[in-house]
Amino acid sequence: MISIQNLSFSYPKKVSLFHELNWECSDGSIIGLLGKNGAGKSTFLRLLSGLIFPKNGEVKVGLQNPRDRQPDFLKDIFLIPDELAIPIHLKVSDYTKMMAPFYPQFDFVRFETLLKEFEIEENAKLGDFSFGQQKKVVLAFGLSTNCKFLLFDEPTNGLDIPSKSTFRKAVAANLGDQQTLIIATHLVKDVENLIDRVVILGDGKVKLDEDLLALSDQMNFGYAIEMPETAIYSEKSGVGLHFIQTRQENQNQSQVNLELLFNAVVSGAISAQTFSDQNQTTS
């Protein structure tokens, strides 16, 4: 379980990034962490991993305070930052020899399989790879560590189209029930069919934190030539418009349009309050 209470954080000589932020998540979910540029997605992951420390408030990952960077905690968390720091003079196999012993649950067979799926040669030097290929190595490594908490910052950034699909399949196939994966991204389409929960950061707070099943249960995401009267938010697209409306009982469930939802939340048309009001109405 991850628990954040009254978190405040700011970089030196900068305005506050998070103020009194509260958030919780139970084990075993794939969370999409969305937000505009500068909203603090990467910072959020770094706070969770213990790379930076909150100015105020408490962060708990599992039973540990990330700030302590205890070995037991570090064995259970793996962060893939947006900017990689990998030893380019090493071969992929040497990189594994160097890093894998740190993670007692590391699955070598899975790593080899994932490398094959990503079409990565184990005996090639990391320095000979493109950024995307290097990212694939680290993604395969991260998914093989069996760490309880996986934090991926822009994991699909730099991946080609087939690799993005392979990544989604790899995550779906290799993540255990007790593992929590948080994916911070601005490429919402890449994670649309992967995540089961969405968190949207903005203005120093969590603007929305909803289960995707609950979202598709409560909201209807549709496309029409004219905006329905009950639409909460709409966006022009081609000859018609994409819209979000409250789902009626007789309506079929629709797939959540993450991009539309994100824009709606960022514009203020939808907020966490919208859902709590709705829950109260239905109950």
Next chain:
Amino acid sequence: MSNSLQINGTNISNLIRYEWMNRKKMYLGAGLGMFLFLIFLFLYIFYSNYQTTALLSKYIISDGKNIAWEAGNYQGIFIVGVFFLAIFATGQSFLDLREKKAARQYLLLPASHLEKYLVQFLGRFLLPLMIYPILFWLASVLSVGIFKLSILLLFENKAIDFPEAAQFFQLFSLPFEQPTIVYWFLWGSFLLIPSLMFLGGIIFGKLNFVLMPLSVLLFSGLMALSFLGLSWILQLDSIILGEQMKFEVLNFDKPEIFPGIPLLLLVIIVLFWIAIFLSYVVSYYRLTEKEA
């Protein structure tokens, strides 16, 4: 015991493997470079002495034998080498923390702060200080061998006193039979430089080799100035700058706090040893508080 203070053999060996695989070329390059440089330096000294002898025998009365380089002559070079080692090897502590990207990976390696700290201490402090005397001694032996061989094969004048190789334990000998106050002063200053450079690695990063020596100089300057200032306050005519420059500062060796132990020297020694101890404490806490 707190987990962050734990020492686990597996974690230590993982960290050593990490360090070695990341910087194998640097370690081998530095070791080999230092070894070759020492050989070059010794041979340069030996041949210079040989040539000087040849010149002396040509123009001045000489017995034809060269200026002998004895085992005891190595110590000065050895000590200078230790200071260079402190600046360029020990000063390279916590290399992973110099760049944000690398620091993020390093700080998240599953090992305690103490384990990471110990591996740094081992790799940047103990290892160079252990390897250096061995390489130094080996370089002297090899240089003497090369010199002898070259004289026998290539030079006409073979009736010379060949240089001696260094004697390992003589490199560390101090000119005192039993510990004295000067002994503690010398060992203190000998250990202080690498200790401060080790600390500087985590404070100043890339610019450590410039900024830490500069900080030490600045601190020493301030100490000297305060010493002069104190002298002037206590005795106004002790410092006169003008027509006749005059520095009559307080005596360095007076007063004595114990027989033969000047107070000022004792204070300096105490400061040295506190600084040595604190440099390790501070660098450890710097590591625990490091953000990336």
